[in-house]
Amino acid sequence: MYLYLIRHGIAVDLDPLTVDVTASDEFRSLTKIGRKKVAQVADRLAELELRFDLMITSPLVRARQTADILLDKQLSYKLEVSDRLKPAGTLESWLLEWKARSNNISTISTVALVGHEPNLSEWAELFLFGRIEGKIILKKGGIIGLKFTDNFKIGAAELACSIPPKYLLS
């Protein structure tokens, strides 16, 4: 099984005049250049025939918009939303949710998660090493690919790729 961790594209800054900062962070949308870069990354990945059997996104607007672009480019035909991919989510809580749907897991060989930093690079390190090292740089619009040969669990992954967006732009 392959798991791809994709960070959302460049989003607008928080409006300093907004009173409820927490709410406003959830609604930050991609900038024009952020949308353009994500679309270029998606085009390149589609050209390379990368496809996800399932894509799961954080509900935050900048992540959903990123996932929608990947969907538009037909990198996947199936998109779900999970609160576990919010910035406050933990890998353990997402894994519990994932296992609860186990009746459908066996047919899924390639999954993409669209979310936030530092979560995604930390999840990658947990899948690779069983601990967080804080060593993997994941830029906005970047992608980490993990390969699981036998078991899909913490500590069982190999690093297939870690690609900054600039290597995927046209």
Place this chain on the structure above:
Amino acid sequence: MYLYLIRHGIAVDLDPLTVDVTASDEFRSLTKIGRKKVAQVADRLAELELRFDLMITSPLVRARQTADILLDKQLSYKLEVSDRLKPAGTLESWLLEWKARSNNISTISTVALVGHEPNLSEWAELFLFGRIEGKIILKKGGIIGLKFTDNFKIGAAELACSIPPKYLLS
């Protein structure tokens, strides 16, 4: 400082009739498809304006030929050969050699090493974590990028990228 670890391209198999297997491994050359893929990777990296202040290659033919293609594509203007990058070389021995030339190091901000597996992915893990984890997949013609912010030493790197060649082919 950035350190890029580049694995040689696809090489011809060992001739099973060769008596001296050790010698013959040193002289294995890139296949036609190996040359072509390395040239495409080099073209793409040049297009992305990646440049190395210095490139150091293993003396084995398949590595030298890979480095020569990168040089032809003007990814660097300076190529050296180091026995420390042979399959039997260790990171510690290469670091000793590197420090011995320290009078020139301060002007070098981007270095590429062209060599072999499992050495290069293990060196990457040593630079990242201080130990070998055996978790990074580095395919022939692939590239690992390490970023050193303060010190150039074991355990001090961050992973800037790990890119299989297919993401760099045209």
